[in-house]
Amino acid sequence: MAKTMPERRGSAVLGVDAELARKLLHDMLLIRRFEEKAAEAYTLGKVGGFLHLYIGEEAVAVGATSVLRPDDCAISAYREHGHCLAKGADPRRVMAELFGRRDGLSKGKGGSMHLFDRSVNFLGGHAIVGAHLPLAAGAAFAIKYEGRDAVIVCYFGDGAVPQGEFHESLNLAALWKLPVIYLCENNRYAMGTSTDRALAQTEIWKFGQTYGIPSEKVDGMDVLAVREVVGRAVARTRQDKTPSLIEADTYRYRGHSMRDPAGAVYRTKEEVEREKQRDPIVMFRERALRAGVVTEADVRAIEKDVNDRIDEAVAFADASPEPPDEWLFTDIYKED
């Protein structure tokens, strides 16, 4: 066979080996399929309340988690299924929580917005915008107090930036040198309010400069870029206990929640379609295939495994009983 252009292929080009590439693809796809199933379950009435989908933003959670150790912590707001799954929670128990069943992560008492999993150091799902930023600094305070070298990643939306707690947390984390990485998922909207209608400074990463901490912006649709930037922050934080602020430029395809199905009042269809062109899963898959690190057969195997696991999750959640009535009154106060 005649050689034409020397093709640039292989792990060196992609920057990750085959095993990691498959894992990144797998984890992003798992979140995507999980969210699609959750939406379906919502329309069937199996999931109630508010349901906020992470579709379109998968590269942030998966990229960031891929540079963490199991003893590192993560904490998030209410659009947190992806963060919790990426950290290693069992999709079956996450789905059961959405269904309000006894085998849910939080025994069915938390729901979609309050996923917690101590076994993987996931510190929750918090639904008051801005409130978990101090909690993240507090967990970092405890880590430092105990002399450990773990870190915590705190995911939050652009909507938390105008809140006082964002500024209080950045100031205190910087002042006390706490090992926390604040990772803003700037998807350009807080419900229907675009960042330019909410922020005098829309370059969110720049707030980090005000507080004298390393800060940068990253393409949140590029899982490898997220890995690189968050990886740098984690290494620095582990070493010198300095916090970081990272702004990930990302986009949510769906409405704010299932009650905002189209998400069409405050943005155009064209905008949404345009953003879908840089889909994090498609882009990474194509790149990994082109580099020859992942094969078509790998992709098919990943898709099959993800589909199986999501089907299992739904079956598990369906089969899990409702929490018993007595549980209304348990877990209010801890007994010694």
Next chain:
Amino acid sequence: MAVMTYREALNLALREEMRRDPRVFVMGEEVGLYEGAYKVTQGLLKEFGPRRVVDTPIAESGFTGIGIGAAMLGLRPVVEMMTFNFALLALDQIVNSAAKMYYMSGGQFNVPIVIRGPGGPAAQLAAQHSQSMETYFYHVPGLKVVRPTTPMDAKGLLKSAIRDPNPVIFIEAETLYPVKGEVPEDPDFVIPLGRAVVRREGTDVTVIAYMGMMYRAIEVADELAKEGISVELVDPRTLRPMDVETIIGSVRKTHRVVVVEAGAGFAGMGSEISAFVTEHAFDDLDAPVERVTGANAPMPYARNLEKLKTPTKDKIAAAIRRVCNANGS
């Protein structure tokens, strides 16, 4: 036993618990270098150093949230509110984070935090610095709320609060800090949360009060004893969980109840006590439950108006006489 001030009793409780448990640390505005706005944390920075005695800037929501986050990972923060009026800035963290965490995580993350500081009516501090803040907290499932009246209670209850695995709101009083009393020096001495105390036995009427109002009620009881009215004084000490059993036991004995509280009466502690006394002991009552409460007005500055805001001894005595005469005896 040693005689010491309420302030010293709190200080001793903090020292003992910090010596006992390395996870306990103190955090708040002016707690370290300045030694506490009211000197409750005097000497702690010297003994324990800046790792465990943490001065914060003015950011109540931020540092309370940090305390809660640290507690989620197993530390035992004691967060000082310079005065409890400022806890309103941290109300979201206290109500939505601290109180709910254990429940909404399905029992995975408890929050062993104490949030303490002075509250209640002070001397001419006016509307924003002189409020009975307990009402904002005892409504919330997941919180415990303590109001310690004496130096002994201050020590014993603070130690229990620090050892408790749940969030505890511990509201002291500026006016009580210099009050002296007997306090056990034994570091193992604690007073369990959720237990009321009968401060004085009596037979004619149960008066329920705490903090400054209890001291007033004691004086009133002394005076009424001369008229032949025997007053039983009950101090709940912990407002949530409330020791309903002790209160009802006293009502069954005296058949008459007066609740005295400094805060505005509407939907206050007296409302709650009068409701559960009616539910549990209606047939034992010889008179309707009386409430003597703070006026339903903000706290004024002027000395004369300020006096009108909180229950006076005369008002307490009048209520007691009313219930005692209610059935003509």
